Amino acid sequence: MGVELASNIRRLTTVLLEKLEQDSKEKMIDQIQMRLIGAITLRALRLWEKTLRSNGEPARKTSNMIQELNEQVRAILGENMEEAKKDGE
Secondary structure, three states: OHHHHHHHHHHHHHHHHHHHHHHHHHOOOOHHHHHHHHHHHHHHHHHHHHHHHHOOOOHHHHHHHHHHHHHHHHHHHHHHHHHHHHHHO
């Protein structure tokens, strides 16, 4: 069951990340929605990491993979926050 759970969380995380990237590029959602999807994505990443570790995945491999995805989400959110500041000026 743990492997299936990790797989499902990975799919969810991937879908959320793709939606976040696509919507941010196309300006389809406002900043509040962007932050909400970003927060959900980050939470899914933490859950995925916890599940992988409980399944015995190597800590370094898991941490590196999750950290890269975390940075990707934060970069998307950061870029959009900067653009929102510029638009507000």
